[in-house]
Amino acid sequence: MSAESEMFLIRVPASTANLGPGFDSIGLALGLYLEIHGSSSDHWEVVPLSEEMSVFPRDDRNYIVQIAKETAASYGKELSPCRLFVSSEIPLARGLGSSASAIVAGIELANIVGELHLSNEEKNRHASLFEGHPDNAGASVYGGLVVGLHTEERTDVVSFPIEGVKVIAVIPNFELLTEDSRNVLPNSLSYKDAISGSAAANVMLAGVLSKDWKLVGEMMQSDRFHQPYRAELVPHLALIEEVVLNEGGFGAALSGAGPTVLCLASQEKSEGLLTGLKNRFPEFLVKELEIDNDGSYTAILSEQEKKELKFLKS
Numbered sequence: 098m099s100a101e102s103e104m105f106l107i108r109v110p111a112s113t114a115n116l117g118p119g120f121d122s123i124g125l126a127l128g129l130y131l132e133i134h135g136s137s138s139d140h141w142e143v144v145p146l147s148e149e150m151s152v153f154p155r156d157d158r159n160y161i162v163q164i165a166k167e168t169a170a171s172y173g174k175e176l177s178p179c180r181l182f183v184s185s186e187i188p189l190a191r192g193l194g195s196s197a198s199a200i201v202a203g204i205e206l207a208n209i210v211g212e213l214h215l216s217n218e219e220k221n222r223h224a225s226l227f228e229g230h231p232d233n234a235g236a237s238v239y240g241g242l243v244v245g246l247h248t249e250e251r252t253d254v255v256s257f258p259i260e261g262v263k264v265i266a267v268i269p270n271f272e273l274l275t276e277d278s279r280n281v282l283p284n285s286l287s288y289k290d291a292i293s294g295s296a297a298a299n300v301m302l303a304g305v306l307s308k309d310w311k312l313v314g315e316m317m318q319s320d321r322f323h324q325p326y327r328a329e330l331v332p333h334l335a336l337i338e339e340v341v342l343n344e345g346g347f348g349a350a351l352s353g354a355g356p357t358v359l360c361l362a363s364q365e366k367s368e369g370l371l372t373g374l375k376n377r378f379p380e381f382l383v384k385e386l387e388i389d390n391d392g393s394y395t396a397i398l399s400e401q402e403k404k405e406l407k408f409l410k411s
């Protein structure tokens with residue numbers, strides 16, 4: 098970044114991982130956003146603009162700043178400090194990829210301030226290394242549906258845009274940390290279960306590519322890798338699957354590590370499903386979400402755009 102008065106915008110989408118059998122491999126970007134408006138400063142300052150962001154450190158101990166510094170350091174660069182206004186629509190620890198969005202935001206911050214000129218592939222490699230799996234990270238970087246394999250040595254992700262299906266999220270009123278939800282998973286799987294789980298993921302992907310959403314929904318509910326073990330933590334999953342079936346939806350799956358449940362439906366059935374889910378789970382937030390096919394976005398704001406920012410006026 099060059100001029101002192103320049104203001105930049107970073108916008109990173111939320112994501113849903115797994116879609117059932119695509120455990121740690123498949124992700125989809127969703128239209129809820131983490132946004133940062135930033136500019137140069139003489140010290141690091143993080144100003145929360147949404148309630149959930151107010152729990153995090155307001156100086157360079159903030160996770161987003163830490164990620165940015167580490168990313169820049171891996172290229173031998175030290176970042177000059179910034180003042181960052183942070184707001185987020187992504188609920189924390191609900192299985193909608195808030196941690197991956199924070200990581201990708203930190204990488205974008207390093208990219209802008211440190212003038213790193215990173216490609217999407219490089220951003221995703223860093224993000225997957227921080228996150229440990231490429232499903233949420235890849236979706237937040239590339240947008241659309243991502244299919245990936247991440248190891249210590251390399252990260253391979255293929256992304257493609259998704260249209261023609263409605264997404265409804267049932268977001269419980271409690272948090273479930275990904276770490277806790279991973280702790281209930283087994284250390285090994287039988288050969289038979291591994292083959293069955295992998296076949297379900299393959300067929301699901303073939304269903305996505307051929308726009309056979311009914312098949313996708315069926316495969317979402319045929320996971321062998323994680324949902325059977327996480328069921329005890331998310332008893333609402335089975336109940337939601339029932340409502341989806343009754344309302345003619347395609348299927349449901351745990352969103353990431355949960356507790357949110359992701360439901361797919363056709364345009365015609367989505368309204369009825371939304372109402373059915375709201376009636377059955379009045380204590381949960383039931384929301385239709387857009388699919389984001391663009392991934393993370395950064396821009397330098399014009400003078401006019403800066404003038405329009407309400408939080409700079411107060």
Ligand SMILES: Nc1ncnc2c1ncn2[C@@H]1O[C@H](COP(=O)(O)OP(=O)(O)O)[C@@H](O)[C@H]1O
Nearest residue numbers: 153160189190191192193194195196199274275
């Ligand atoms: N914007 C953020 N700034 C700092 N930490 C964050 C931010 N977003 C998420 N986190 C961290 O990530 C945790 C949630 O991550 P995780 O358990 O993986 O759930 P999920 O990614 O599904 O929301 C939060 O409790 C918080 O510690």
Ligand SMILES: N[C@@H](CCOP(=O)(O)O)C(=O)O
Nearest residue numbers: 114121192193194275353354
């Ligand atoms: N594949 C991971 C995805 C975790 O997603 P999150 O949004 O819950 O952080 C898993 O299932 O553990």
